[in-house]
Amino acid sequence: MTKEHSEKKEKNRNKRNKPGWNRYHLFSFFVRFFIACYFFGIYLTNRELLDISGFPKWSGLYIISGILLLDFVTRFFPLKIHPQGMKKQLKSEFIPTQAYKNDPTLTVEDLKKLKAMNKEAFRGHLLYFGICTVILVLYFIRIIGVPELFLVTLAFWVGDMICVNLYCPFRHIMGNRCCSVCRIYNWDALYTVFPLIVVPGLLTWGLILVAAVQAFLWEIAFNTHPERFLERTNKAIQCEHCPKDLCPMRRKAFFQSLFSTKTKK
Numbered sequence: 001m002t003k004e005h006s007e008k009k010e011k012n013r014n015k016r017n018k019p020g021w022n023r024y025h026l027f028s029f030f031v032r033f034f035i036a037c038y039f040f041g042i043y044l045t046n047r048e049l050l051d052i053s054g055f056p057k058w059s060g061l062y063i064i065s066g067i068l069l070l071d072f073v074t075r076f077f078p079l080k081i082h083p084q085g086m087k088k089q090l091k092s093e094f095i096p097t098q099a100y101k102n103d104p105t106l107t108v109e110d111l112k113k114l115k116a117m118n119k120e121a122f123r124g125h126l127l128y129f130g131i132c133t134v135i136l137v138l139y140f141i142r143i144i145g146v147p148e149l150f151l152v153t154l155a156f157w158v159g160d161m162i163c164v165n166l167y168c169p170f171r172h173i174m175g176n177r178c179c180s181v182c183r184i185y186n187w188d189a190l191y192t193v194f195p196l197i198v199v200p201g202l203l204t205w206g207l208i209l210v211a212a213v214q215a216f217l218w219e220i221a222f223n224t225h226p227e228r229f230l231e232r233t234n235k236a237i238q239c240e241h242c243p244k245d246l247c248p249m250r251r252k253a254f255f256q257s258l259f260s261t262k263t264k265k
Helices: 005-014 023-045 058-076 098-102 108-140 146-165 169-174 183-199 200-222 248-264
Strands: none
Touching: 023 058, 023 169, 058 183, 058 200, 058 248, 108 146, 108 169, 108 183, 108 248, 146 169, 183 200
């Protein structure tokens, strides 16, 4: 990467350095929420329509699967609408710090940090797959069926946006400062559709395959280019270079200002 290219990327990022919400994620939250409400309404009237196994008869399942697939596929590319945490593994998004330019060798502290990040990922996976285990046990003992698993998938899809827009339990379990430094950020696609792994079908396993490839590439990048995931070596994920559109502290301050204003009135 040339110096001019690096400076240009940093300048463009600083232009977006304004407080608030990431528009992509906020828009996604409302779209996902209303779609989930629609399918829940379908479930209440005719749950059999939500049987996504095999080759579904209802066209609505193909449409929602296409929406999910489009969401997953766009993450393979560094789009401007995506926040830094989602694309930090990409070479094109890496902005080396001066310290890393001077000595592109990971320090002992860097290696310790990477090891700690793996432990963070383990805790995050433990939380998620623990929840999924309970759900799948309910499925195998026939308390819930395929339509319910589909609704769980939609709930996870909406929950993903709740995590980045409002509150993220994974951040507290893992000890992350924010989404930009999250060790498992791009696991969210696989997290969304994993409950469907026990449902054989073109749509279910197709979505899981794409999501699994995405998580696999993320892990490959983490292990082959760890410098892209460390704040000491990557300017793009440091606080001073962050667009702050997904900053939990900014959102907390925003809500506090809202309530304080109402109190004054």
